[in-house]
Amino acid sequence: MSARKPGRARSREELMVPDAEFQSYYGRPVLKPPVWEWKVPAYLFTGGLAAGTSLLAAGADLTGRPRLRRVGRTGSMAALLASVYLLVADLGRPERFHHMLRVAKPTSPMSVGTWILTAFGPGMGIAAAAEVLPAGLRRRWPGKLLGAVARPAGLASALVAPAVASYTAVLLSQTAVPAWHEAHPQLPFVFTGSAAASSGGFAMVLVPVEEAGPARALAAMGAVAELVSSKVLEQRLGLTAEAYTTGKAHRLRKWSERLTAAGLLGALAGHRSRALSVAAGAALFAGSALQRFGVFEAGVASTKDPKYVVVPQRQRADAAEG
Amino acid sequence: MSIEDRLSGPLPDVAGEAGHAGHPPRVGFFTDTSVCIGCKACEVACKEWNAVPEDGLDLLGMSFDNTGALGANTWRHVAFVEQPHPPSGPSTAPPPATAEDLGMPSFDLPGAKTGADGRTDFRWLMASDVCKHCTHAGCLDVCPTGALFRTEFGSVVVQQDICNGCGYCVSGCPYGVIDRRPDDGRAQKCTLCYDRLHDGLEPACAKACPTDSIQFGELDELRERAAHRVEQLHERGVTEARLYGHDPTDGVGGTGAFFLLLDEPEVYGLPPDPVVPTRELPAMWKYAGVAASALLAAAVAAFGGRRR
Numbered sequence: 001m002s003a004r005k006p007g008r009a010r011s012r013e014e015l016m017v018p019d020a021e022f023q024s025y026y027g028r029p030v031l032k033p034p035v036w037e038w039k040v041p042a043y044l045f046t047g048g049l050a051a052g053t054s055l056l057a058a059g060a061d062l063t064g065r066p067r068l069r070r071v072g073r074t075g076s077m078a079a080l081l082a083s084v085y086l087l088v089a090d091l092g093r094p095e096r097f098h099h100m101l102r103v104a105k106p107t108s109p110m111s112v113g114t115w116i117l118t119a120f121g122p123g124m125g126i127a128a129a130a131e132v133l134p135a136g137l138r139r140r141w142p143g144k145l146l147g148a149v150a151r152p153a154g155l156a157s158a159l160v161a162p163a164v165a166s167y168t169a170v171l172l173s174q175t176a177v178p179a180w181h182e183a184h185p186q187l188p189f190v191f192t193g194s195a196a197a198s199s200g201g202f203a204m205v206l207v208p209v210e211e212a213g214p215a216r217a218l219a220a221m222g223a224v225a226e227l228v229s230s231k232v233l234e235q236r237l238g239l240t241a242e243a244y245t246t247g248k249a250h251r252l253r254k255w256s257e258r259l260t261a262a263g264l265l266g267a268l269a270g271h272r273s274r275a276l277s278v279a280a281g282a283a284l285f286a287g288s289a290l291q292r293f294g295v296f297e298a299g300v301a302s303t304k305d306p307k308y309v310v311v312p313q314r315q316r317a318d319a320a321e322g
Numbered sequence: 323m324s325i326e327d328r329l330s331g332p333l334p335d336v337a338g339e340a341g342h343a344g345h346p347p348r349v350g351f352f353t354d355t356s357v358c359i360g361c362k363a364c365e366v367a368c369k370e371w372n373a374v375p376e377d378g379l380d381l382l383g384m385s386f387d388n389t390g391a392l393g394a395n396t397w398r399h400v401a402f403v404e405q406p407h408p409p410s411g412p413s414t415a416p417p418p419a420t421a422e423d424l425g426m427p428s429f430d431l432p433g434a435k436t437g438a439d440g441r442t443d444f445r446w447l448m449a450s451d452v453c454k455h456c457t458h459a460g461c462l463d464v465c466p467t468g469a470l471f472r473t474e475f476g477s478v479v480v481q482q483d484i485c486n487g488c489g490y491c492v493s494g495c496p497y498g499v500i501d502r503r504p505d506d507g508r509a510q511k512c513t514l515c516y517d518r519l520h521d522g523l524e525p526a527c528a529k530a531c532p533t534d535s536i537q538f539g540e541l542d543e544l545r546e547r548a549a550h551r552v553e554q555l556h557e558r559g560v561t562e563a564r565l566y567g568h569d570p571t572d573g574v575g576g577t578g579a580f581f582l583l584l585d586e587p588e589v590y591g592l593p594p595d596p597v598v599p600t601r602e603l604p605a606m607w608k609y610a611g612v613a614a615s616a617l618l619a620a621a622v623a624a625f626g627g628r629r630r
Contacts, residue, residue, distance in 0.1 A: 025401060025591030026384040028391060031498040035489035055617070059625035092487015092507025099467040099486045107329070107600055110466035110490050158621075162614035169613070170606045174599045175493035176460055181599055184606045188613030196620055217624035225616070303493075310588045313595040320595075 022314060024306040031176055031303040039090040041296035043083050044168050045198065045289045047117075048191060050079035051165035052199025052218070054124055058158035059214055061151055068215060070131050071206045073154060075199070077128035080121055109171040116167055120160040127154030165195035172299065178309060179243040179302035180295075186236065189229035190295065194288040196222025201263060201284030204277045209270070212277065216267045219284050223264040226291060227257065239311055243302035244294070253294035259287030330601035332570040333457050340472035348476030349519065350578035351528065351536060352544040353450055354551060355590075356563060358535040360448035364398040365389065367530035371515065372397065375503075391591065392451055394503035394510040398527045401590050403447035449590050450536055452527070453478070453499045453512035454567055455578030458598040461491035461500050461509075469509070476541070476578055477514040485509050496574065496596035514578070541578060548582060560584070566592065573597030 024030070034040075057072025059065075088097045101118075105111040130150035137143045169191045173184035180187070200219020204212050230253065234241050243249060266280020302308040327333065337345040368374065377395045382388050387402040455477045462470045462478050469484035470491060480491075480500075487507040491500050500511040515525035523529070528538035537544060545568055555563035566587050567580035573596050587594050 023586060023588045025403065025589065028591055029498065030588075030591060030593050032393075032492050032495065032501050034493045035502045036493075051617075052621075055621040056624075059621055063625050090489075092489065092502050092509075093485070096467075096484075096486035099469070099484055100488075102484070103466070103468040105466060105468070107463040107603065108466045108490070109606075110464065110488060114466060162617045165617055166610040166614040170603075170610045173606050174464060174603060175490075176496035176498075176596070176599050177493050180493075181602070184602055185609050188606075188610040189616070192613040192617040196617060200624075214624040218621060221620040221624065225620075299493075303498075306588070306591075309593050313593055314586075314588065317595040 022307055022310045024310055027306065029304050030306045030309040031178075033300055033303045034175075034177065035092075036090060036296075038293075039086040041292045042289075043086040043090070044172075044191070044292040044296070045194075046079045046083040046086065047168055048165050048195030048288065048292075049198050049202060050076045050083060050120075050124070051161040052195040052222070053079065053202060054120075054127075054154070054158050054161045056199055056203050056215055056218060057127065058155050060211075061154055063214075065211045065214070068203060068207045068211045071203050072199075073124070073128045073131045075202055075206070076124050076157075080117075080124055083117070084121075109167060109174050113167045113171055116160060116163045120157050120164050123153040123155075123157035123160075126150060127157065162192065165192045172295070175299075177299040177303055178240050178312070179237075179249075179298040182237050182240045182312075183233050183295075186229050186233035187295070189225055190233065190291065193222045193225030193227075193229055194291045197226055197260060197263065197284045198222075198288030200267065201281035201288070204267065204270070204281030205285070209272060209274050209277050213271065215281075216271065216277070219281070220264055220267045223260045223267065223284060223287075226260055226288070227264070230257065230291070240302060240308055243298040243308060247297070247301055249294050249298035249301055251294075252290045252297055256287045256290035256294055259283040259290065263287055325604065326601075329463075329603055330458050330573070330598050331575060333575050334570075336457050336575075337472060337474050337476045342472075342474040345474040345476075348541045348578065349514070349539060350455060350476070350541045350544060350580070351452060351514075351525070351538055352548050352580060352582070353452070354535050354537065354548070354582045355447065355449035356551075356555060356560070356582055356584060357533045358400070358448040358450055359533055360386065360400055360402055360446070361532060362389075362400050363530040363532060364450050364527035364536055365396070365400060367526040368398045368512070371518070371526035372513070374510075392453070392499045392501075392511075394501040394506075397452065397510075397512040399451045401447075401449045401451060403449075403585070403589055405445050405447060405585070405589075447584055447590065449581065449583065450527070450531075451590070451592070452579050453514075454497055454574070454580075455512075455514060456497075456598065457570065457575030457577065458600060459574070460494035460496055460598045460600065461511075463598065463600040464490045464494035466490060473514075473516055473519075475514065475516075475519050477516065477519075478578075479513045479516050480509050480511060482508055494599060496593060496598065498593075544580075548580065551582060555582075573601070 053072045053076040057069050060068035088094050100114045127150045130146045166188045169187035172180040196218050200215045203215035263280045263284030270277035270280050375395050382390050385402040389396050389399050392399045459478045469481045473479055485508040489502050491509050500509050503510050524538040528536045552563050562584050566583050567577035570576035
């Protein structure tokens with residue numbers, strides 16, 4: 001490891017790759033930048049949140065923590081509804097969103113994801129409905145039925161939840177976008193870590209400290225996973241790492257790192273103070289959101305500068321020729 | 323056939339693999355840039371036939387190329403490379419003369435001198451670029467609606483009545499070809515004039531090309547013709563001539579539209595060694611599976627020690 005201070009991005013850039021000389025067509029990009037805008041990274045965040053909170057809800061249900069269960073189920077449903085809105089609104093033809101359900105295509109992570117969400121959503125909807133049902137309706141037979149199926153429905157969704165949190169990494173990686181494609185071994189861990197941190201943080205804000213123990217634990221584990229895998233990503237990506245460690249992506253991810261680290265300390269220390277727990281939870285929540293936007297921005301930046309395409313491919317082609 | 327070959331390897335019968343029984347032979351383009359004169363007839367013919375909207379009248383200020391790149395409204399694009407330095411790669415060019423050649427007009431008729439002695443340090447490279455109709459097409463693989471499909475001719479086409487504009491194909495293409503048309507919301511690219519092929523006609527760009535720089539035909543035959551042309555150019559001392567996209571063992575299983583280039587691909591704005599992103603699909607899902615399992619384990623552990 002380098003003897004320099006790890007927090008200094010500038011010194012790390014100097015260590016990594018010298019300025020690459022390469023040929024291009026008037027410096028114009030080789031790839032098209034993603035047509036996706038803020039809604040897609042926002043979806044990456046809400047999808048992870050929906051997944052993580054459903055896991056917390058299922059655990060709370062099984063271990064008898066009604067307030068954590070309630071926050072988990074309703075939070076998961078709200079995040080899921082936001083996800084669906086963001087996904088549909090980002091389409092070029094939103095009125096045709098249902099064409100996603102025409103086919104099931106294993107080579108398309110977006111198609112696979114559509115079916116994962118379809119498997120996840122209804123169960124979560126039932127579990128969340130059982131939480132918000134007015135007391136009057138609860139005593140009639142439909143309310144009783146709903147109460148009875150809420151647990152199996154919520155548990156079934158929780159089993160699908162890890163797939164909801166991790167498939168989005170494959171969605172980004174199976175593109176020609178260098179910063180996303182090259183990061184395919186690390187991105188799933190960044191994303192599931194981020195999902196755990198944000199949902200743990202979410203519950204820390206809304207659940208009293210005595211019931212939020214598992215949320216703090218999940219948040220802490222997620223924050224560690226996110227911080228570590230995000231660092232590993234920067235170390236392993238070679239030239240492509242520059243897309244993560246410079247510009248807007250760098251600023252977003254730097255703030256994500258700070259907030260997540262602060263939130264981690266708060267989660268470890270905040271088992272007595274509600275105020276500390278809320279602050280730590282909010283920091284984790286925000287850190288996770290910034291992580292998604294940072295990863296997204298890195299991808300966009302890597303399509304705009306032809307060096308990210310030409311330099312590694314030229315090296316590979318030259319190596320193959322011998 | 324192994325899963326690897328299905329995802330990225332050589333695929334001799336691409337239309338058959340896609341389920342077309344008794345299909346016609348695979349067709350494509352061989353674009354020989356050594357005879358391109360940059361007339362842009364292909365760009366215009368493509369726009370006319372396919373009713374592709376105009377791109378606007380931007381002057382890019384970099385060369386005679388004001389179209390810039392392939393996109394939703396540009397299905398054929400002619401690149402103009404002004405090259406004031408000797409070409410890269412193997413070359414038998416004589417050492418530079420004492421006077422700097424600025425490529426200025428001279429008293430000689432342009433093109434009056436031919437062969438190796440007629441060449442100067444300065445040269446124009448012109449190349450008509452198009453969708454590559456890859457054997458393993460990144461855009462087709464990632465399309466979640468089935469709007470992109472493989473035709474019986476082996477080409478890749480967007481069904482405009484199905485596309486919901488998700489934009490995944492745009493990021494899936496390792497050549498930066500397909501794009502979403504902003505006012506329309508759907509993905510657009512070269513169709514290899516699918517409608518004309520049905521009537522036994524060649525695509526509009528090939529029809530309009532006055533120098534036969536764009537050649538249309540059966541892919542196997544085009545590959546033979548291209549190999550012969552490279553040989554011919556090498557014999558004439560044009561050692562920098564090379565083919566691009568012709569090799570079925572490359573990262574996309576070979577392309578349906580391939581090129582004879584006079585310099586490295588990146589000089590023309592083409593990626594030097596493109597790979598279909600789908601090649602890494604099994605590895606990606608493996609990592610995602612491990613990460614998902616870790617999340618589930620973390621959730622169990624979070625509740626584990628605290629059961630009451």
